[in-house]
Amino acid sequence: MGQSRLYSVRMRASEKESHENGGSHISGGELLSTYSELRMSVDTLLEKALNHSRGKPDFLQIQCEIVNQPIKxxxxxxxxxxxxxxxxxxxxxxxxxxxxxxxxxxxxxxxxxxxxxxxxxxxxxxxxxxxxxxxxxxxxxxxxxxxxxxxxxxxxxxxxxxxxxxxxxxxxxxxxxxxxxxxxxxxxxxxxxxxxxxxxxxxxxxxxxxxxxxxxxxxxxxxxxxxxxxxxxxxxxxxxxxxxxxxxxxxxxxxxxxx
Ligand code: PML
Ligand code: MG
Ligand code: MG
Ligand code: MG
Known part of the structure; x- marks a missing residue:
């Protein structure tokens, strides 16, 4: 993974409502991905959200965002x-x-x-x-x-x-x-x-x-x-x-x- 142009990919999933509207948490996930691996990275987190022992999500969000700061x-x-x-x-x-x-x-x-x-x-x-x-x-x-x-x-x-x-x-x-x-x-x-x-x-x-x-x-x-x-x-x-x-x-x- 090169040090340039990494994306932060984040997932959260909950039951009934979104977390901020009082839904109960099912799963969350984090990773850093290159642009070319974004599709696979989103899929990895989607898989985690859809097959979780806490249940099936009613609310699911996956967000990708470029990281501009140097990576430690x-x-x-x-x-x-x-x-x-x-x-x-x-x-x-x-x-x-x-x-x-x-x-x-x-x-x-x-x-x-x-x-x-x-x-x-x-x-x-x-x-x-x-x-x-x-x-x-x-x-x-x-x-x-x-x-x-x-x-x-x-x-x-x-x-x-x-x-x-x-x-x-x-x-x-x-x-x-x-x-x-x-x-x-x-x-x-x-x-x-x-x-x-x-x-x-x-x-x-x-x-x-x-x-x-x-x-x-x-x-x-x-x-x-x-x-x-x-x-x-x-x-x-x-x-x-x-x-x-x-x-x-x-x-x-x-x-x-x-x-
Ligand atoms: C989690 O699943 O949210 C936390 C797991 C903690 C233990 C991980 C391990 O060392 O196996
Ligand atoms: Mg958990
Ligand atoms: Mg979790
Ligand atoms: Mg990873």
């Missing part, structure tokens, strides 16, 4: 998979890992108590000093956008790390790599809103991307995506990094100190 290349976070045998064990491990990233226990407990009150489709931002939500995006949250990882490079990386070439892992690790690259991000906590996917993760620049094999039960459609942030002098600059800074994850074997 990032090496993927290191990945570790933690096998657990029950949700409680997984969630206990997630809390432990969050503490290791530098979030205090009290803030973690406060956040966990409030998770059921956050039926948000994007990510929510929590200040690590106060435990307060700071994004002010109500039920929308923040959508991390303009990011991708070329499949060939991802597959080469996955083979070298002996992890499955699972597109979910590719998407989630791309997002976590972008989010954790910003100095104000202390950690991310995530599990899927898809009823057939129970794996989640805790990620940070220091500890890397820790997959946890079970963070919820099957058929549960409640997902979670929280970014723990250090006091932001300018929250708008941080949110525009998440939403607008284009990044490509690119694994450079020789720069990978993990291998």
């Amino acid at each position: 290349l990032l090496n993927p976070l290191t990945v570790q998979t933690n096998v657990v045998n029950a949700v409680e064990e997984g969630q206990e491990l997630a809390r432990y890992l969050l503490e290791k990233t530098g979030v205090h226990k009290g803030i973690i407990e406060k956040t966990y108590k409030e998770i059921p009150e956050y039926p948000v489709r994007g990510a929510i931002l929590i200040d690590i000093h106060t435990g307060e939500r700071v994004d002010q995006r109500i039920d929308k949250g923040v959508r991390v956008s303009r990011m991708d990882w070329q499949t060939k490079n991802f597959e080469k990386w996955a083979t070298s790390k002996s992890v499955p070439t699972n597109p979910r892992l590719k998407e989630a690790l791309t997002l976590a790599t972008k989010v954790c690259n910003h100095q104000s991000t202390i950690a991310e906590l995530c599990w899927s809103d898809d009823p057939d996917y129970i794996m989640g993760y805790v990620a940070s620049k220091n500890i890397g991307y820790h997959r946890i094999t079970q963070l919820k039960d099957y058929d549960d459609e409640r997902g979670c995506r929280i970014f723990f942030v250090d006091t932001l002098t300018d929250i708008n600059t941080y949110m525009s990094y998440l939403e607008e800074q284009p990044i490509l994850v690119q694994w450079e074997e020789e720069e990978d100190h993990d291998t």
